[in-house]
């Protein structure tokens with residue numbers, strides 16, 4: 001039996017879905033007993049050249065041709081953005097259609113509303129492609145690891161910033177040049193803010209943490225710091241310290257209290273996350289029974305993302321075949337407290353611009369002494385006449401103590417700038 005699909009959007013991901021479905025259609029029919037078929041494809045511009053061949057009449061600019069078509073059982077949303085994607089998705093759900101989406105923005109901001117609507121309508125809403133491209137993350141967290149209490153998530157979940165930081169590390173380029181190259185190659189958008197300011201990673205972390213920690217994480221619960229302030233000097237100092245700089249997303253659940261953070265960090269070169277380069281993504285998950293797991297793969301791209309979308313479509317087909325649709329929608333779970341700052345001690349890197357004067361270092365050391373923070377490594381270089389650059393790595397320090405010390409350093413007349421403060425990852429156990 002054929003199952004008609006309506007595809008919202010035929011850009012990078014949508015075209016990948018068309019291609020992969022055509023390639024695997026017979027196999028999917030063999031595996032599920034149902035043959036998926038793309039009936040209509042919604043786009044903005046009918047005359048735009050497409051990466052895939054579509055039959056005449058398959059493209060439309062009218063959403064009702066999909067949403068009001070009773071034949072269409074599954075709507076695949078690869079348009080992106082909040083509106084009109086949210087309205088179309090809710091209309092599809094209300095019309096009893098199952099929905100598969102790659103839209104992390106929509107799921108991070110309106111996931112609850114959409115899942116509630118799906119539960120009320122008894123349909124499936126699946127979003128494996130919204131986080132981590134080809135890497136299976138959503139279903140492992142919601143199904144395979146459900147017997148675990150998950151305590152930690154840590155990873156690289158934004159390919160654009162990873163590409164930029166990898167370029168800076170490999171070539172010594174500064175941030176602006178590495179960003180310009182990423183834009184010219186299509187790895188970064190013309191307006192890169194969502195990626196470089198950490199928002200994209202924060203949205204994905206909010207989705208992952210909600211699932212892993214069985215609660216509802218709001219975007220504003222995630223403390224976010226981007227990578228715009230990282231300089232070629234920071235990358236070079238990190239190298240001297242045996243590390244690379246990565247944008248890490250981390251979430252912890254300590255007895256029901258969460259801490260959620262996206263920001264740049266120094267990662268030791270022999271740490272597995274240090275080797276995740278370019279547009280690849282990786283996520284560590286720690287469960288009380290499973291122990292440590294690492295998920296790794298292509299975090300974006302046409303076919304990698306289509307692989308995750310089609311995995312969801314096949315799951316929807318299986319449910320249709322078995323008559324168990326709607327079971328994929330999760331219960332709404334209780335809120336948990338979110339800590340303002342994580343309280344576990346970690347090592348910190350900081351780069352200070354300091355007046356090259358007698359007594360400057362003693363003044364800095366006294367601030368560390370008063371805050372009860374000991375220094376593990378100190379590098380001092382003369383930046384230019386009358387100015388020195390001091391890089392300090394602390395021993396493990398509670399973040400609130402470090403914040404207090406940074407305040408003290410900023411107030412010192414000798415310290416002209418506290419340029420970057422970043423955690424230093426521990427070696428993996």
Ligand SMILES: NC(=O)c1ccc[n+]([C@@H]2O[C@H](COP(=O)([O-])OP(=O)(O)OC[C@H]3O[C@@H](n4cnc5c(N)ncnc54)[C@H](OP(=O)(O)O)[C@@H]3O)[C@@H](O)[C@H]2O)c1
Pocket residue numbers: 008009010011012013014042043044045046048077078079080081083084102103104105129130133299300301302305
């Ligand atoms: N690109 C990736 O590697 C990747 C990875 C994971 C997740 N995602 C997610 O997948 C989604 C799609 O991303 P993408 O990179 O494929 O985007 P894209 O290349 O910009 O494609 C968007 C498609 O949607 C259509 N569209 C957009 N707004 C529309 C509207 N108002 N009415 C009708 N059609 C509309 C566009 O039509 P036209 O072609 O006519 O302009 C285009 O075909 C996003 O949610 C993104 O976050 C992308």
